[in-house]
Each structure stands twice: as structure tokens, then as C-alpha cells.
Amino acid sequence: MRKKVIAGNWKMNLTLEEGVSLASEVVNMAKDELASDVTMVLCTPAIHMAAVSKLTAEVASVHVGAQNISEHESGAYTGDISADMALSTGAEFVIIGHSERREYHFETNAQLAARVELALAKGLTPLFCCGESLETREAGDHVSFVTKQLEESLYQLSAEQMEKVVIAYEPIWAIGTGVTASTEQAQEMHKSIREALASKFGAEVAEKISILYGGSMKPGNAPELLAQPDVDGGLIGGASLKSRDFIDIAKSY
Numbered sequence: 001m002r003k004k005v006i007a008g009n010w011k012m013n014l015t016l017e018e019g020v021s022l023a024s025e026v027v028n029m030a031k032d033e034l035a036s037d038v039t040m041v042l043c044t045p046a047i048h049m050a051a052v053s054k055l056t057a058e059v060a061s062v063h064v065g066a067q068n069i070s071e072h073e074s075g076a077y078t079g080d081i082s083a084d085m086a087l088s089t090g091a092e093f094v095i096i097g098h099s100e101r102r103e104y105h106f107e108t109n110a111q112l113a114a115r116v117e118l119a120l121a122k123g124l125t126p127l128f129c130c131g132e133s134l135e136t137r138e139a140g141d142h143v144s145f146v147t148k149q150l151e152e153s154l155y156q157l158s159a160e161q162m163e164k165v166v167i168a169y170e171p172i173w174a175i176g177t178g179v180t181a182s183t184e185q186a187q188e189m190h191k192s193i194r195e196a197l198a199s200k201f202g203a204e205v206a207e208k209i210s211i212l213y214g215g216s217m218k219p220g221n222a223p224e225l226l227a228q229p230d231v232d233g234g235l236i237g238g239a240s241l242k243s244r245d246f247i248d249i250a251k252s253y
């Protein structure tokens with residue numbers, strides 16, 4: 001049975017006070033309403049993580065994640081945060097390779113490979129993001145593009161390491177646009193990702209890996225997306241900033 005993961009990516013939103021208030025609402029609703037087999041993750045801005053971790057400690061199903069870590073352990077990297085720093089706040093997950101970081105910070109697949117390895121070595125669960133642009137999809141190259149992202153950032157891992165990674169497929173054209181991938185588009189890509197992982201790491205490993213969908217997921221479209229056989233959860237941006245919507249998505253299973 002694959003882990004069901006509903007992760008919220010707050011991106012660069014909310015003051016510390018607003019973030020604590022949102023996390024508190026999510027924790028209280030999760031306590032009252034959420035099935036125990038759903039893992040929720042709040043990927044907050046770095047400065048919120050310690051305070052939010054204190055709140056999530058009250059409920060076993062809600063965890064904190066960082067939105068990024070450096071591939072360096074420590075040193076003169078102004079503005080970056082290390083895996084150890086994230087861990088010291090109570091974070092257990094980390095988003096690696098979000099398309100916004102790939103685009104605005106020019107992160108490369110090789111750099112992301114190093115971050116995934118460091119996260120695993122330190123005991124953080126990587127939420128590894130992949131996904132194609134509209135141009136790539138319209139050219140019909142989406143499967144090969146995403147497969148290349150996996151090859152260049154994950155194929156150096158051992159099967160034992162790979163089992164600990166969570167993948168998030170986020171078509172760039174669906175992020176923050178209100179346009180969601182159709183259930184067929186999502187399932188096609190999730191199945192392709194699982195097949196690629198099976199051919200590299202073996203079917204048994206691939207079957208254990210949770211593959212999340214991200215891109216305009218909302219309470220209205222979550223049930224049909226989450227019902228797809230290879231969709232094991234969601235990485236949610238905008239709708240994770242509203243406690244009611246976020247919890248309702250998690251209840252869609």
C-alpha cells in the first residue's frame with residue numbers, strides 16, 4: 001500500500017503570524033476530521049518552520065517540510081538553508097526541484113541530484129518535483145522530458161534510497177493557472193513515471209513510491225485526480241493557503 005501524501009506548498013506567502021494561524025487551523029481540523037492513513041505536509045517558508053513544527057507535533061498525521069535546501073552542508077552561501085538547519089526546526093520533508101526554483105534560480109538536474117542525496121543522508125524525505133512546459137507538451141515530448149529529469153536527478157540512487165523519495169509531477173502549464181491536467185493526462189504521466197522507475201529500480205520498488213500530482217488541485221477536482229490508480233496524493237499551492245480547502249482535498253480519498 002503506497003503512502004497517501006497531501007503536501008501544501010505555501011511558496012512565498014504569509015507573514016509568520018499568518019502562517020502560525022493557518023497551521024493551527026490545519027492541525028485542529030486534521031485532528032477532528034482526517035483519516036489516519038493520510039500524511040499531510042506543510043511546506044512553509046523557512047522562517048515559519050520552527051513555529052509550525054511546534055503545532056504539528058500535536059498530531060501524528062501532519063508534518064513540516066522545507067521548500068528547498070542547499071546541496072552544501074554549511075558555509076558561505078548567503079540566503080540558503082542547509083539540511084541540518086531544516087532538520088533542527090523539526091522539518092521532516094523537503095521540496096527539491098520545484099519548477100519555480102528551476103526557472104528563477106536556474107537549478108540544474110545535477111544540482112538537484114546532489115540535494116536529493118544530501119536530504120536522504122540526513123533523514124529528510126525529498127519531495128522531488130518534475131514536469132514539463134506547455135511548449136514541451138504541445139510538441140508531444142512530455143514523457144521523454146520528465147523521464148530525463150528523473151534520470152539525471154534520481155538514477156544515481158540505490159533502490160533502497162529511491163524507496164524513500166516521494167515524486168511530485170507538476171505540469172508547469174497547470175501551476176497557479178487554474179488549468180488542471182485532465183485525469184487522463186495525469187494518469188498517463190504518473191504511469192510513465194512509475195514504469196521508468198520500475199525499469200531502473202525494479203517493479204517492487206516502483207510500486208512503493210508515492211507519486212503526487214500538482215497544478216491547480218482544488219477540492220472540486222481532487223477526488224477524480226486522486227482516484228487515478230497511479231496518483232498517490234497532491235502537492236498543492238494556492239488551495240493550501242485556505243485551511244478548509246486543504247483539509248477537504250485531504251479528505252477526498
Ligand SMILES: O=C[C@H](O)COP(=O)(O)O
Pocket residue numbers: 009098170174175176177178214215216217235236237238239
Ligand atoms: O507546489 C505546488 C504547485 O506549484 C501547485 O501550485 P497551485 O496549486 O497553486 O497550482
